Amino acid sequence: MIALLIRDLRLAIRAGGGFGLGLAFFLIVIVLVPFGVGPERAVLTRIAPGMLWVAALLAALLSLDRIFALDHEDGSLALLATAPLPLEGVVLVKAAAHWLTTGLPLTLAAPVLGILLNLSPEATPWLLASLGLGTPALSMIGAFGAALTVGLRRGGLLLSLLVLPLYVPTLIFGAEAVRRGAEGLTALPSLALVGGVTAGCFALLPFAAAAALRVNLR
Numbered sequence: 001m002i003a004l005l006i007r008d009l010r011l012a013i014r015a016g017g018g019f020g021l022g023l024a025f026f027l028i029v030i031v032l033v034p035f036g037v038g039p040e041r042a043v044l045t046r047i048a049p050g051m052l053w054v055a056a057l058l059a060a061l062l063s064l065d066r067i068f069a070l071d072h073e074d075g076s077l078a079l080l081a082t083a084p085l086p087l088e089g090v091v092l093v094k095a096a097a098h099w100l101t102t103g104l105p106l107t108l109a110a111p112v113l114g115i116l117l118n119l120s121p122e123a124t125p126w127l128l129a130s131l132g133l134g135t136p137a138l139s140m141i142g143a144f145g146a147a148l149t150v151g152l153r154r155g156g157l158l159l160s161l162l163v164l165p166l167y168v169p170t171l172i173f174g175a176e177a178v179r180r181g182a183e184g185l186t187a188l189p190s191l192a193l194v195g196g197v198t199a200g201c202f203a204l205l206p207f208a209a210a211a212a213l214r215v216n217l218r
Contacts, residue, residue, distance in 0.1 A: 001085060001093055008097035011070055012063070022059040022102045023109055029055040030113045041118045048117035049127070049178035053171055055113075056106045056131060057138060063102055064142035065159055067094050068150040068213070077150070081217055087210035092202075095136070095143040103135030119182070126181030130174040130194055137198040140205050141166045147209035151216050169197050 033051050037043055071077040080090050110131055111124045119127065145163035152158065177190035 001089060004080075004085070004090070004093045005097055008094060009100060012066065012097060012101040021062055023105050025062055026055050026059040026106055026109060027113060029058065030116050033117060044118040045120060045182070048114060048119040049123065049182060050175045051117060052110055052114055052119070052127060052178070053130075053134075053175040056110060056135065057167055057171055059106055060098075060102050060135065060138045060142065061160060061163070063098065064146050064163065065149070065156045067098055067143050067146040069146070072150050077213070078217060081213065087213055088206040091143050091147065091206045091209040091213070094146075095139045095206075098142060099136050099139040103131075103139050107131040107135055119178075122184060123178050123182035126187045126191070127178045129191055130177040130187075133191060133194045133198055134170045134174040137170050137194075137201045138167060140198075140201040144205040144209040144212070147212040147216070150213065170194060173197065 030051070033047070034044060037047065068077060071080065081087060083090075107128060110127055111119075114124065114127060141163050142159075145159045145166075148162060149159045173190045173193040177187040177194060180187040180190060
């Protein structure tokens with residue numbers, strides 16, 4: 001599993017779907033927000049939690065189609081299906097590689113970019129915590145969607161339509177945790193819900209994604 005993880009990390013970075021692409025998109029979205037809504041600090045402070053989460057969600061969406069596509073194109077996916085490692089383990093490794101190259105950099109960059117939206121200092125720890133708990137769910141849901149659409153020509157749009165509705169609970173609870181933290185309220189219930197969604201995704205979706213891969217490889 002470790003060897004597969006290292007291989008996927010290298011492929012993600014070399015193929016252009018790693019750190020740079022997601023971070024650049026995240027930065028562009030956050031920079032454009034003040035131009036669209038105006039420079040009023042009160043408005044930016046109010047929308048900052050939701051905008052940071054929406055931008056992170058969309059940035060994570062960019063590289064989802066690469067999770068299984070490269071392996072499918074060169075035949076590696078068929079070999080992985082017959083390897084001693086179960087397909088469920090392959091899905092977990094792919095999701096982990098996506099999170100390490102996309103979700104983790106976004107999480108670390110979010111507090112810095114939050115300054116551009118006048119995010120209150122009290123909300124920064126909750127932003128880090130919510131993204132740290134929520135972005136793994138985005139990667140796992142994305143791996144499930146990528147497994148459903150692997151092998152389809154121009155499946156990127158279909159993949160987006162499939163996973164975006166599944167992202168909504170994580171988005172709602174993650175943004176709510178940051179908002180409550182900014183207002184000085186306890187955000188632990190919202191964080192618990194984010195963690196529950198992530199735990200549920202990792203408990204169920206590897207099996208669903210592996211089943212989808214077996215169907216698509218027949």
